[in-house]
Amino acid sequence: MKIKLYLSIFLICTTNLLISQDNNKTYLFAGSYTSGEKAEGIIVYNFNPETGALNEVEREDDLVNPSFLTISPNGKFLYACTETKMKQSGSVSAFSIDSLSGKIAFINKQKTAGKNPVYVTVDHTGSFVVSANYTDAVVDFFICNPDGSLQQSSQSFEFEGNSIIKGNQDVAHMHSVVFSPDNNFLFAPDLGSDKIHAFDFSINRFLTLDEKLTVQTNKGVGPRHFVFHPNRRYGYCVEELSGTVAFYTYNDGRLKLSNTYPLYKTEQDKYASADIHISPDGRFLYASNRQEEHSIAIFEIDTENGELTMVGHQSTHGETPRSFVIDPSGKFLLVANQSSDQIVVFRRNMETGMLTKIGTKSGLKAPSSLKMYRYGG
Ligand SMILES: O=C1O[C@H](COP(=O)(O)O)[C@@H](O)[C@H](O)[C@H]1O
Numbered sequence: 001m002k003i004k005l006y007l008s009i010f011l012i013c014t015t016n017l018l019i020s021q022d023n024n025k026t027y028l029f030a031g032s033y034t035s036g037e038k039a040e041g042i043i044v045y046n047f048n049p050e051t052g053a054l055n056e057v058e059r060e061d062d063l064v065n066p067s068f069l070t071i072s073p074n075g076k077f078l079y080a081c082t083e084t085k086m087k088q089s090g091s092v093s094a095f096s097i098d099s100l101s102g103k104i105a106f107i108n109k110q111k112t113a114g115k116n117p118v119y120v121t122v123d124h125t126g127s128f129v130v131s132a133n134y135t136d137a138v139v140d141f142f143i144c145n146p147d148g149s150l151q152q153s154s155q156s157f158e159f160e161g162n163s164i165i166k167g168n169q170d171v172a173h174m175h176s177v178v179f180s181p182d183n184n185f186l187f188a189p190d191l192g193s194d195k196i197h198a199f200d201f202s203i204n205r206f207l208t209l210d211e212k213l214t215v216q217t218n219k220g221v222g223p224r225h226f227v228f229h230p231n232r233r234y235g236y237c238v239e240e241l242s243g244t245v246a247f248y249t250y251n252d253g254r255l256k257l258s259n260t261y262p263l264y265k266t267e268q269d270k271y272a273s274a275d276i277h278i279s280p281d282g283r284f285l286y287a288s289n290r291q292e293e294h295s296i297a298i299f300e301i302d303t304e305n306g307e308l309t310m311v312g313h314q315s316t317h318g319e320t321p322r323s324f325v326i327d328p329s330g331k332f333l334l335v336a337n338q339s340s341d342q343i344v345v346f347r348r349n350m351e352t353g354m355l356t357k358i359g360t361k362s363g364l365k366a367p368s369s370l371k372m373y374r375y376g377g
Pocket of ligand 1: 118
């Protein structure tokens with residue numbers, strides 16, 4: 001009897017150990033532009049969090065331009081902007097993620113009310129998805145079912161506007177959508193109108209546009225992507241057309257501009273900054289610069305007041321760093337160089353913030369979005 005009991009306890013313990021070891025995986029998901037044709041648009045890699053090595057797990061085919069990805073907070077679902085840069089309306093597609101293998105499986109997709117979705121986000125509960133459409137300046141709101149599938153868009157907000165840079169700012173262009181840390185507000189940078197539109201999300205979990213909280217940025221800057229600091233009190237917006245980052249203090253739906261910093265090393269005729277991220281410990285901010293410099297700008301964050309100090313620039317060893325990601329441990333930074341068809345892996349010095357190139361992954365076309373998730377561990 002006793003032996004049977006010990007045997008059962010031993011089996012339960014070893015099974016649990018095996019499950020948690022299997023689950024202790026980090027995956028990189030790379031979305032790309034497929035030149036408007038159905039192709040292998042999302043590639044999943046197994047990421048080694050000790051060495052930074054990437055090993056391909058699978059390629060998800062039959063996808064048209066899955067140019068931007070996001071992962072649900074519980075890591076079970078991946079949402080992608082699909083049919084971007086096409087003449088007709090785009091879509092948002094839902095996939096399930098198998099945490100043991102890293103493989104993804106298509107669930108369903110829904111049309112966006114506008115052309116060219118360029119950003120998709122999930123709220124902090126994992127129950128709602130919002131997309132930002134660039135060409136038609138529309139923000140779409142989707143309810144997610146418990147199985148991760150998306151219902152039809154239940155709210156669409158269309159924006160009009162313009163600003164001073166001819167070509168880029170003749171009309172409004174929504175470039176991202178970001179939920180506030182408390183999940184009560186949504187902010188939508190509009191590159192074409194130099195605005196960050198604000199929505200109240202606290203009323204019945206529907207979006208209500210709040211003009212009073214909307215921010216008018218400096219003219220001609222082209223607000224693009226936005227991140228909140230882990231301390232929830234600071235927000236940083238990468239401004240594509242002026243090659244700058246704007247620092248805002250944040251309190252209960254209110255963004256207040258505090259300072260602006262240049263992202264490029266030298267003055268340019270044209271700026272094209274793209275992505276922005278903060279290290280998990282909140283000490284360093286990184287932003288990518290496309291066009292001539294093809295670099296990552298590195299800043300130290302004064303965690304007492306949110307101000308930035310430039311630490312340096314790192315070449316991305318390739319062209320057009322449209323997207324980059326910091327791995328969950330904070331030890332690595334991976335860049336998608338869209339025009340040179342490669343992902344470049346850097347080791348991150350956690351004390352200085354500086355980056356050292358350790359590898360390049362080729363074999364994918366026009367990577368445009370990188371996301372990572374660590375399961376277990
Ligand atoms: O100007 C344009 O920009 C958008 C967004 O591209 P991004 O690489 O800057 O995010 C692009 O989709 C559109 O085709 C282009 O006309």
